[in-house]
Amino acid sequence: MTKTQWKRKDLLGLRDLSAEEIELILDTAKSFSEVSQREVKKVPALRGKTVVNLFLEPSTRTRVSFELAEKRLSADTIGMTSSGSSMTKGESLWDTIANIEALKADLIVMRHASSGAPHRISNYTKCGIVNAGDGINEHPTQGLLDMFTLRELKGKIKGLKVVFVGDILHSRVARSNVWGLTKLGAEVVICGPKTLVPWGIEELGVKVVHDVKKAIDGADAVTLLRIQMERQNETLFPSIREYASTFGLNLELFKLAKPDAILMHPGPINRGVEIESALADSPQSYILKQVTNGIAVRMAVLYLLSGGMKNEE
Amino acid sequence: MRGFFMTASGRQVLDEGEISRALARIAHEILERNHGTARLALVGIRERGDLLAARLQKKIAEIEKKEISLGALDITLYRDDLSEIGPQPEIRATSIAFDLKDKVVILVDDVLFTGRTIRAALDALIDLGRPKAIQLAVLVDRGHRELPIKADYVGKNVPTSLNESVMIRLKETNGKDEAVIVGGNGA
Numbered sequence: 001m002t003k004t005q006w007k008r009k010d011l012l013g014l015r016d017l018s019a020e021e022i023e024l025i026l027d028t029a030k031s032f033s034e035v036s037q038r039e040v041k042k043v044p045a046l047r048g049k050t051v052v053n054l055f056l057e058p059s060t061r062t063r064v065s066f067e068l069a070e071k072r073l074s075a076d077t078i079g080m081t082s083s084g085s086s087m088t089k090g091e092s093l094w095d096t097i098a099n100i101e102a103l104k105a106d107l108i109v110m111r112h113a114s115s116g117a118p119h120r121i122s123n124y125t126k127c128g129i130v131n132a133g134d135g136i137n138e139h140p141t142q143g144l145l146d147m148f149t150l151r152e153l154k155g156k157i158k159g160l161k162v163v164f165v166g167d168i169l170h171s172r173v174a175r176s177n178v179w180g181l182t183k184l185g186a187e188v189v190i191c192g193p194k195t196l197v198p199w200g201i202e203e204l205g206v207k208v209v210h211d212v213k214k215a216i217d218g219a220d221a222v223t224l225l226r227i228q229m230e231r232q233n234e235t236l237f238p239s240i241r242e243y244a245s246t247f248g249l250n251l252e253l254f255k256l257a258k259p260d261a262i263l264m265h266p267g268p269i270n271r272g273v274e275i276e277s278a279l280a281d282s283p284q285s286y287i288l289k290q291v292t293n294g295i296a297v298r299m300a301v302l303y304l305l306s307g308g309m310k311n312e313e
Numbered sequence: 314m315r316g317f318f319m320t321a322s323g324r325q326v327l328d329e330g331e332i333s334r335a336l337a338r339i340a341h342e343i344l345e346r347n348h349g350t351a352r353l354a355l356v357g358i359r360e361r362g363d364l365l366a367a368r369l370q371k372k373i374a375e376i377e378k379k380e381i382s383l384g385a386l387d388i389t390l391y392r393d394d395l396s397e398i399g400p401q402p403e404i405r406a407t408s409i410a411f412d413l414k415d416k417v418v419i420l421v422d423d424v425l426f427t428g429r430t431i432r433a434a435l436d437a438l439i440d441l442g443r444p445k446a447i448q449l450a451v452l453v454d455r456g457h458r459e460l461p462i463k464a465d466y467v468g469k470n471v472p473t474s475l476n477e478s479v480m481i482r483l484k485e486t487n488g489k490d491e492a493v494i495v496g497g498n499g500a
Contacts, residue, residue, distance in 0.1 A: 005400040031387065031404040040440045043390040073390075303390075305400030 006304040010122045010129040013138035014179040022180055025300050026148050032303070033296035035072060045303055046075035049106045053131070054096070056082040057113045061267055061291065062142070066109050068154050069298035078105075093121065101125050107305060110134075115172075130306045136170050142266050143176025145297040147184065149290050150221055153262055158185035163215050163257075165191045165247060166225030166274050169198050169236075173266045174225060178204050191215035192247065195236040196227075212247055219257040223264040224249055224274045240273055249277035254284065262286050318342035323480060323495035325458050326471050332452065332490045335468030337367065339450050340372035347417055350446060354382040354413070357421040358434050359405045362386075366421040366454055382416070384409030398417050413442030419466075423481040425451040428462035453492050455479045473497075 004020040010279040014022065035043055051070045061080070070077045080100075081214050082088065087096060093112075110118050115135030122129045133139040151157050152176060162181055168174045168190050178201070181188050188206040188312055202208055209215040216222050227243060237243050254263065263285045271277045279285065327335065347353055350373065357366030363385035370383045387405045395401070422432055431449060438447060450466035455473045469492070472480060476495035484490055 003403060007400055028404055031406045034406050034408070035390075038441060042437070042440065045395060048396065250370040303404070304401055307395075307399065 002113075006308045008308045009126075009305060010118070010131075011140055011301050011305060012119050012122060013132045013278045014130065014140050014143050014176045014183070015138065017180075017183070019183045022144070022147070022183060025144055025297070026151060028299040028300035028304060029144070029148050029293070030152075032299040033293065035299070036292070036295055037093040041128065041160055042074060043070050043072065044074045046070070046073035046306055049073075049075045050104065051075045051077045051107045051109060051302070051305055052100050052103075052105045052127075053077060053079045053132075054100070054108055054110045055080070056093075057086070057111050057112055057133070059132070061294075062111065062139075063292070064299050065294040066130075066132060066141075069295050069302060070109075072295070073122075073302055075107075075302070093117065094124065097121050097125050097127075098309050101127055107302065128308070130301060130305065133172055134174070136172055138176045138179070140176050141294070141298050141301055142173045143180045144301070145290055145294040146173070146177055146223060146264055146266070147180050148297050149264060149286055149293050150186075150262070152293070153286065154220060157181065159187070160220040161187045161189065161218060163189040163191060163219045163222045164225060165212060165215065165222060165249060167196045167227045168192045168201070168225065169196045170228040173223075177223065178206055182206065189215050189219070192225075193237050193243070212249070212253065213256055216249075216253065216257045216261075219249045219261050221264060222249065222254070222257055223266070224269075225266065226268065226270050226274055244273050248272075248274055248276065249279060251282060254279055264290055267291070315366040323493035325491055325493050326452070326479075327469055327492035329490040332468070332492065335452065337372055339466040339468060340369055340376060343369070343419055343448075343450065344373065344376060346448075347466075350377050350379045350381050352415060352417045353419065354384065354411060354416040354444075355419050355421060356384045356386050356409060356438065358430060359385055359387045361481055361483060361486070362420075364483050365423060365450075366419075369419070369421060369450070381454050383409040384411065386420075386434055386437055388430060388433040388437050391437045393429060393433065403499075405440075407437070409441060413438065413444045415443075415445045418444045418447045419450050420447055421450045423452050424479045425454045425462075425464050425467075426457055426479075428458045428460035431462050432460050452481060453479050 004024045053066055067077055105127055109130045109132050111132040112134050115137035117134050118129050118131040131140055162172050178188055182205040190206050190208045191212055197208055265287045269275055269280055346443040355370050357363030374380050385408050388409045389402050389404045448465040451464045452468040454464055454467045454470050474497050477494050477495055481492050
């Protein structure tokens with residue numbers, strides 16, 4: 001058997017991965033999803049490993065999901081945020097990482113407001129780095145769990161029409177999905193106000209459609225992205241209300257997608273803005289399933305990385 | 314080692330008929346020792362132990378006209394060498410759809426060697442529930458134990474040297490049934 005083997009110490013983005021590596025993670029995650037259904041939700045695979053969750057930007061679901069994944073693998077975990085650390089006393093990211101390494105941590109799960117921060121750090125540390133979101137660049141585990149959810153529900157990814165509606169410009173989730181989905185042969189459609197769609201994104205092999213109705217017509221899956229108010233310091237659209245009436249999705253509009261289409265959202269959702277409440281709670285909405293799947297995907301990533309690290313030594 | 318692959322055909326120690334008769338005998342021994350099928354369940358260790366467990370289930374059903382529960386166990390996450398080997402081994406799903414509580418679990422594997430796989434399987438099983446008892450059935454016992462583990466039901470004892478390996482081929486995955494010794498002086 002010549003199966004793909006995981007040989008990387010870091011997961012920085014889906015941009016770097018081959019289709020085979022992505023599939024290996026998804027296959028591994030499938031096995032891990034069973035662990036969370038057990039009465040004793042714990043396996044000893046990462047026993048004795050220390051994982052530091054370095055979240056230098058606010059996060060709830062990703063941090064909790066990573067922590068649970070680590071604990072279900074029996075790793076020892078420490079959480080660090082910027083407000084509670086010496087970074088508020090002027091310590092640089094470099095020095096923080098050097099200190100974490102000196103404490104003999106094995107893996108660092110890192111979220112940072114600057115795009116590319118984990119990529120730079122990864123060259124300077126022996127610790128494995130998991131990118132848990134860097135600026136507007138990538139959020140690989142979210143991309144992977146979206147793809148995992150899609151594959152579980154549709155049985156495949158190749159040939160599916162997957163539509164992303166919302167603030168694409170500031171969305172690291174969209175970028176990770178675009179890299180991953182195009183590698184696995186999905187047809188990706190991007191939809192949003194012109195000011196919130198990055199110029200030239202077509203070059204990544206996606207289609208840009210600005211009319212929501214045309215975009216979701218015949219879709220197998222639609223992922224909604226929220227307007228990231230925290231990342232906007234200029235006026236990119238007239239008002240939230242105007243956005244909601246033009247790009248907000250509701251049950252009526254969703255009927256344009258295939259009858260068995262699935263609705264996804266990386267969260268947090270803003271009911272009444274990008275998503276109508278009734279649609280968020282409809283049977284076609286798999287938003288909470290995504291949350292459940294996130295743990296399995298993160299367990300798979302941590303498991304594979306802890307083996308890949310030995311290669312680098 | 315589990316999953317070890319060699320192209321050499323090796324020296325045959327069990328043929329199709331012998332494997333079938335060994336499993337039939339083990340099925341009878343299981344029923345005799347446990348006084349029937351009450352509370353019995355079979356759990357095979359992936360990969361191949363689960364196939365053998367399915368065959369035992371069939372044989373027991375032929376004898377007693379009762380189908381006992383069957384599950385498959387993947388022990389990868391419980392291996393004691395995970396932090397020593399290179400890239401992580403592939404994980405296959407554990408699928409045990411019944412409650413292990415108060416069951417007499419017959420753990421099934423193809424080859425019993427160092428005993429480390431069985432140690433991992435015992436830990437994995439106990440994390441899933443608290444069986445009344447666990448008994449071990451193997452098709453081939455090749456010796457060289459590194460842990461105090463002993464099989465309750467053995468298809469065949471095959472003395473081997475450490476530089477040999479025992480391969481079980483089964484119809485479901487290899488097209489035919491046989492047990493062969495490869496490596497050492499025999500290859």
